[in-house]
Structures are given as C-alpha cells and as structure tokens.
Amino acid sequence: MLRQYELIDRVLSYDPDADEALLNRAYVFSLAAHGSQKRASGDPYFSHPIEVAGILTDLHLDDETIATAILHDTVEDTVATQEQIEKTFGPSVARLVDGVTKLSKIEAQSDNERAAENLRKFLLAMSDDIRVLLVKLADRLHNMRTLHHIAKPEKRRRIARETMDIYAPLAERIGMYEFMKEMQTIAFKELEPEAYDSINKRLEQMRKGGGDQVARIASGLRLLLGQKGIKAEVEGREKHPYSIWRKMTERHISFEQLSDVMAFRVIVDDVEQCYRALGLLHQRWPMVPGRFKDYISTPKRNGYRSLHTAVIHTERVRIEIQIRDRKMHAEAEFGVAAHWSYKAGGTIQPDVNARWIQDLVEILDHAASPEELLEHTRMAMYQDRIFAFTPQGELIQLPKGATPIDFAYAVHTDLGDQTVGAKINGRVVPLRTPIQNGDQVQILRSKAQEPQPSWMNFAATGKARAKIRRYVRNKEQAEMVALGRRFYDAVVARLPAQLAPDALDQAVKRLKLPDSDRLMEEIARGNLTDQQVMEALMPGSAGELAMRPRLPDPRAISMKGLTPGVAFTLAPCCTPVPGDRIVGVRHPDAPVVVHVIECPVLQAAPEEDWVDLAWGDGSEGGVARLQVIVRNQPGALGVMAGILGTQHANIVNLTLSQRDESFHTFDVLIEVQDVGHLMRILAALRAAEAVASAERTEPKAPLVA
Incomplete structure (x- = not known):
C-alpha cells in the first residue's frame, strides 16, 4: 500500500502547485473513517482507496481528483456524511465524491433494475464532470485486480459481467485502452476460464515454436525505418486473450486459423513521419486489403488518432501495425486524461469532444x-x-x-x-x-x-x-386514452340514470387510479370490463346488466383519427379495409384487434370482449387479400400487374400458389383505400381477357388444435 508521503510525492512530481494540505486531509480523514474495516483479501480496507488514487497519479490527474479517489467510499461504507465531506474538502470534491459513491442495494429491485438505476445515476454524474468516470474506472480496475479474493463464485461472475458490459466499453470510449484491456482480461478469465486457459496455452506453444518472434519482427521494423532516416520506437506484443477469443468467435475460426495474433506499435516524432513510415512498410511488405484505417485524418469519437494497417511479413505471418507520433501515443495511453490541462487555482477543464x-x-x-x-x-x-x-x-x-x-x-x-x-x-x-x-x-x-x-x-x-x-410509446398512450374515452362514452350511454358531476372523479378513486387519463387507458387496454366501469361510476348499476345477454351497441365506436398498429391492429386473418362491417376484440394489455364481422376467428372470442366499431370518415386504407387466376399464356402476369398499377393499388406480396397446364393461381396482397376501391380493382381484373377470375379471399377459419 502506498504511504502518505509516497502518494503526495507522486502528485507533486507532475503538479508542483498541487494542494498538498488537501491531499493530507483526505488521507487522514479516509484512514480514520475506514478504521478497522477489512477487504475480502484480509488487507485493511483503506488500502483500496489509496491504490485507486495511485492508479490515477499514473494519469497525472489533479489534486481534487486524487482527493476524491481517497474519499470515494467514505460516504457509503463509513459513518461519514456528504455534509462532512463538503465542509472539510469543499463543494467541488464533495460533488465528485457524490458522483462516484456507489448506490445502496435496494432489495425490492431486480438485478436489471438495480444495474440500470446505478448506470442512470452514474451517467448523469459523469456528464456533469468527466473526472467522476476516471475515478470510477480506477476504482473498478483495482476491484478487478483483487477479484480473486472474493469467495463466492456467483458474486465474482456478476462483477466480471458488469465490468465486461459497462466499464470496459466506457474505458474504450474515452480512449483508456490499457484500462479496457486489463479489465477485459480479468473478466474473461472469470467468465470463460476454460477458453482463457486454452488461449494462453496456445500462445505459450506459439512462443516456444517461433522463438522470440515478436522481438525479431520489432527489430526488423526498427532497422528498416532507421535505414530510411526515421527514428522510431517499435513495441511488439501478442494480443491479449479476450481480443483473440472475440475474433475467433466473431469469425467462427480456430486459433490456428487466426493469422493476426501479433501487433506492433511504431512511435515517431511527427505526423509527416507517420505517413512516411506507412509508405515504407507498404513498400516492403504486401498490405492486407481492407485492413488500413487512417484515424489521423478521421479520429475516433474519443479523440484517438493513429494509422492502422496489416501486412504479410517475411516470416509468413500477418501482423498488425499502429503508427503514431508521441502526442498521439500519450493520448492513446491516457485517453481523455491526456486532454486535461491545469489552470490557475487547481481546476481543470476538458478539451475533448464528449458528444x-x-x-x-x-x-x-x-x-x-x-x-x-x-x-x-x-x-x-x-x-x-x-x-x-x-x-x-x-x-x-x-x-x-x-x-x-x-x-x-x-x-x-x-x-x-x-x-x-x-x-x-x-x-x-x-x-x-x-x-x-x-x-x-x-x-x-x-x-x-x-x-x-x-x-x-x-x-x-x-x-x-x-x-x-x-415517440411510439407516447403516441400509443395518447391514442389509447382517446380510444378509451370513446369506450367510456358508450358505457355511460348504457347507464340507467344521468351521472353526477363528480362521478368520474369518484370512479377514479374507487378504482385506485392516478387520474382519468389512466382510467381511459385501462379501459382501452381491456384491463377493465364494462361492468367494472359502470359499477365504479354508479354503484349497483351493473348488477342487472350482467344478468342480461349482451346486445349489439347501436352506437358503434368510431376509429377516426387512430393509427393502425398503435391503438388498434387489423387482424391478419381477415384483413379488414375501410367500408367493411367490423368488430373489435379487446385483450388485456394489448391494442384492440379489428375483425370483419364474418371472420370465423370471432367465434372463439367471448362476446363480452366484442366492441362494435365503425371506420369513421377519412380512415386510412388497408391491405386486402385477393386470389387471382390468370391464363397460362405469355404476358398474363404483366396484364394483372398493369391493371393493379393503373388502379393505384400497391402490391405488398405476390405468391404463386398453384399452377397447371391452363391456369396459374396467385395469392395477392394489395394496399387499397377502401371497399369501393377494392371493388373497382376486382371489376377491372375480371374484365381482362387474360384473367380467368379474381376474388377477395374469404376470412380464414381459426386453426383447430
């Protein structure tokens, strides 16, 4: 564990103007607050925030961020309060600590709800100050480094999965690739131990078979560039196990088929030399098509800049090469932290696009x-x-x-x-x-x-x-309220007496709903029956009605202004179009399903779920199903399609269902405006010499199990 003076010396080494007193106060406060608490490893709990602070000193972060790292668990895990933090360390540190503090577990929530709520609060805090994210990532990285000390396998897997799904991608998005790789490697080892061990064994075998191949190739790259007057640092490495495993699964290939296991980094003095180095490498070895990316002229969204290419090396291996200058390399190592500059008073401002x-x-x-x-x-x-x-x-x-x-x-x-x-x-x-x-x-x-x-x-x-x-959700809710109000008016019309002025408000209270809009929505969604609504509006009024058979409502409910697929859906079994006599069927928590009155499917629906509907003026068109039999002669299909086009009927689907020597039978789905439009289309088809018959397909009978 870092000692107090060691931590402060680290900060002063890159920021001589850092507030040493602030760091000392934070160290002493956190040490006293955590007291005798222990981690799963048996180490004093205080060692964790100090190690997190140490990780952040490697990124050369400011004194407020280092103090936040030291204090980040005090509010959650000790008796310290947010007010104490603000009083002792000021509002800026207090705000950062509050943003990083982990939320207490809520037992009533599901895992998804808890994870989502944590993510929600975290992202909001992060958007206010990116330093919250930097501290949180360092916190998670140290927790992953000590993950093996946790005894329960299910807890280790939960932490590893959360790291893989949320924190590693966040690190990648702000360009902190070393954080990302280390977190992914540890999480991968926990989540897929067999795959992790297998890949490591293959890498070890590759090292033994090829000797020090990485060092040889790196030396050759350095020599080639040096001979052409480019002074370059060349680093080589094998890709980390998770990266290899991900490529294997994405490409559905074995380790032996994976050709780009080695990656090299070429660091030069300026941008011009980046492109010179690229040209020399492409002249010396064949480039792998499709693998060149210029992130200098078009940087990644997190600000990352580099040239990426892949070549077929002399040693008969495919290698990846990244070429960048020293400033780009610092940005790639430290990510968003490299964009922060110190200002007067110890505050820093981000200079990176965080869109x-x-x-x-x-x-x-x-x-x-x-x-x-x-x-x-x-x-x-x-x-x-x-x-x-x-x-x-x-x-x-x-x-x-x-x-x-x-x-x-x-x-x-x-x-x-x-x-x-x-x-x-x-x-x-x-x-x-x-x-x-x-x-x-x-x-x-x-x-x-x-x-x-x-x-x-x-x-x-x-x-x-x-x-x-x-948008769809809001539109659906608005249309459900509108449809429910029409159902409500129909129910009110069947009451034995006129309603009192406050009857609706009283009904909402009796049904324990928040407001009348919610009542209308519940009616439209079929969660309340007509009898329940009548009883809530006028207690005792539904008793006699429930004893009588339901009769068709002479006042059919209009669907004018409602959107198909939102407040209601058109049944695919009978494909109703404007002008058809229709009936709606209500199902709990679902849009009303509209059927043609003759549809056999209605036989299976209880009559109390039926709703008498009318299209209303200006209703949008629908899809009609036709069966068209044409003569087996050249151009017959073209004649049919030409008639449909002339009649402004768009073909949705066309299927050849039967053919013989004389005739071909087609099942056709077409968009029509209304029944009148459909009748004109059928008349035009029947009048053509190439068409033997054209009929609207009858509603399909329900399948019997």
Missing part, C-alpha cells in the same frame, strides 16, 4: 424500462465504428450496420423524426440500407413526417431506437 456522453444521457430520458436502458447504453458503448459524411463534409461516427435512420438521429433528433428518405453517395436508397465506411449520406426530410414503428426493425444505434420507442 457520445450526451448521447447516453439522451438515452436515459427516453428509456421506458431498465432492460431498455441497459440495451441502448450497451449498444451505444460497445460497437465497432464506421465513418460517414454529411453533404457539407461533417464527419459522423456510427456503429457497423447503421442505416440512414441512425445517421439522421446522430445529426439531430428533429432530422431523425422528419426523415422520409435518404441518398447514399447521390443515389436514393431504402432507409434500411446499411451505411458503409466513407459513405456520404443525405437525409430527405418533411415536416409532416413522424417516426414510424417499422424503423425499429432496422435502427442500429441506441439513440435512434430510444427516440423511436419513446
């Missing part, structure tokens, strides 16, 4: 559940990146597999909401088209557009998915 942190904070505002929050944040933190450009040349970084929808939301939320189309490299493409590295993307927008639920099928970023989900 990705703001993206995570936006996700916090849009996640509806702990599972959703964890899903979106992991997506935002833990994905390989590609680079794309706006027409104005602005660089946008996205995960692999991102689409124009993700690009639009990365530029601005409003642009994402209003997206109607996209051009990639000048060509109009579907919104689900994956963006490739280096593409130029132009988003076509309309103020009349709204986010579409179907976008969830191909949105890849956590930010885009969170925005779409929130």
